[in-house]
Every structure is written in C-alpha cells, then in structure tokens.
Amino acid sequence: MVVFYTLMPMLSKQCVLCLEPSHNPLPLCAPCRKDLPILKHACTSCAAPLSTNAVTRCAICQKKPPPQDFALCHFLYDSPIKQLLTQLKFQKKVAYGRLLGNLFATHLQDYYQQHPECLPEAIIPVPLSLKRMSERGFNQAERIAKPIGKELGLPILRNACHRKRHTAPQLSLPAKDRHKNLLNAFEIKNSLTLNGRPIEHVALIDDVITTAATLESLATEVKRVGVKTVTLWGVARTPLN
Ligand SMILES: [Zn+2]
Numbered sequence: 281m282v283v284f285y286t287l288m289p290m291l292s293k294q295c296v297l298c299l300e301p302s303h304n305p306l307p308l309c310a311p312c313r314k315d316l317p318i319l320k321h322a323c324t325s326c327a328a329p330l331s332t333n334a335v336t337r338c339a340i341c342q343k344k345p346p347p348q349d350f351a352l353c354h355f356l357y358d359s360p361i362k363q364l365l366t367q368l369k370f371q372k373k374v375a376y377g378r379l380l381g382n383l384f385a386t387h388l389q390d391y392y393q394q395h396p397e398c399l400p401e402a403i404i405p406v407p408l409s410l411k412r413m414s415e416r417g418f419n420q421a422e423r424i425a426k427p428i429g430k431e432l433g434l435p436i437l438r439n440a441c442h443r444k445r446h447t448a449p450q451l452s453l454p455a456k457d458r459h460k461n462l463l464n465a466f467e468i469k470n471s472l473t474l475n476g477r478p479i480e481h482v483a484l485i486d487d488v489i490t491t492a493a494t495l496e497s498l499a500t501e502v503k504r505v506g507v508k509t510v511t512l513w514g515v516a517r518t519p520l521n
C-alpha cells in the first residue's frame with residue numbers, strides 16, 4: 281500500500297483545460313480529452329478536412345497532386361487546440377508541446393499499427409528562421425516531435441534542413457500569397473542518411489498545417505535530395521477556406 285500512495289501523485293497532474301486533477305500521467309483529464317476536436321475524415325495527401333470518407337483526396341489534390349505522398353493530422357485547428365498551440369508558441373508554454381506531441385504520438389501509433397508499411401524512417405521538424413528562433417528561443421515543431429520520436433522509435437533530424445530566409449507568418453497572409461512566401465525557403469545541403477544508408481521515407485512535422493504550403497515547399501526540397509517518400513504530420517489542420 282505504501283507504493284500505491286507514493287505513486288498516486290506522479291500519476292495525476294492538473295488538467296491544462298479544466299484545472300482539475302487529470303488522474304493520469306498527462307496534464308489532461310479524460311473528459312476534456314474526449315471533447316477535443318478530432319479530425320475525422322481528411323484528404324490522404326494534404327490532410328484537408330473532408331465531409332465524407334467516400335473520397336480519399338480533396339478536389340485540389342485530385343487536380344494537382346502535391347509533392348508529398350501522405351499527410352496526417354490529429355486535430356482540427358479549433359478550440360481548445362488552437363489556444364494550446366498559440367500559448368505554446370507565444371507564451372512559451374513548452375509543456376503544451378509535450379502534451380500535444382504525446383496525444384499525436386498515440387494517434388500515430390494506432391495508425392501505423394494498422395499501416396506498418398507506411399511508417400517513415402526519420403522525422404524532420406519544420407525549421408524556424410534564425411530570426412524567429414532567436415525571438416522565440418525554441419522551435420515548437422521540435423517540442424512536438426520529441427515525444428513522437430520516442431514513442432515511435434524514430435530519430436529526429438534537427439539539423440538536416442534550415443530556412444534560408446525569414447518569411448512572413450503564413451497565417452498572416454492571404455492564401456494566394458502563401459505559396460510565393462515560401463518558394464525556396466528551405467535548404468538541405470547533404471543527402472539524408474541513417475547509419476550510412478540513404479533515408480527513403482521522411483516525416484515532416486509542424487504544429488499547424490494551413491494551406492500545406494510550408495510543408496509542401498519543404499517536401500519538394502526533401503525529394504530534391506533523393507528521399508523517395510514524404511509524409512506530412514501536423515498536430516492540427518485548418519479547414520480549406
Ligand atoms: Zn480537464
């Protein structure tokens with residue numbers, strides 16, 4: 281019984297949403313977790329929400345296939361995920377990055393248990409520009425990637441890629457300008473290898489996928505250096521409009 285009492289405080293945290301005890305090792309209680317805006321039907325190429333699972337790709341991807349092969353997001357970019365991501369980035373709530381990474385890791389584990397042939401070999405967190413990195417002090421995509429790498433047993437390639445120049449925040453621009461904003465924004469100097477062998481399948485991870493332009497631009501660069509398959513991972517996806 282001594283063990284029981286000493287373990288109890290470690291297994292429960294304060295829920296970040298309702299502030300009640302979570303009764304589990306994550307700072308999120310079961311009722312709040314159940315209410316999160318899960319992305320149910322989505323385009324397999326860009327993760328855009330779809331109203332039905334009768335089709336697998338959205339009209340845009342059917343018309344013009346994007347550079348990446350697959351895309352997976354866990355949540356809709358809606359309350360309270362939106363607020364957690366905003367506070368992660370702008371109020372340095374790095375614990376939220378860990379929490380969202382853990383939730384996404386569970387989702388990805390379930391998915392790849394059913395589709396083991398689709399599992400990427402390594403993760404690249406979308407890099408920030410040097411300017412934004414020095415303002416923020418950390419890269420939110422790296423914080424989210426960490427628990428995922430651990431749970432899925434995948435290496436995180438932190439320095440494989442960098443942002444060549446500072447770009448305007450994607451959400452601040454109209455959709456038509458977002459692609460232009462990111463054209464040639466990323467650079468990978470060396471081919472990507474793991475234990476001396478070329479990597480064939482990489483997952484690119486970011487906090488939010490908006491028009492997918494950021495990740496598509498990076499996916500193009502990753503393929504340019506010889507990676508055959510690219511999967512996009514985003515904690516949350518904004519609707520198409
Ligand atoms: Zn709660």
Ligand SMILES: [Zn+2]
Binds near residue numbers: 323
């Ligand atoms: Zn699509």
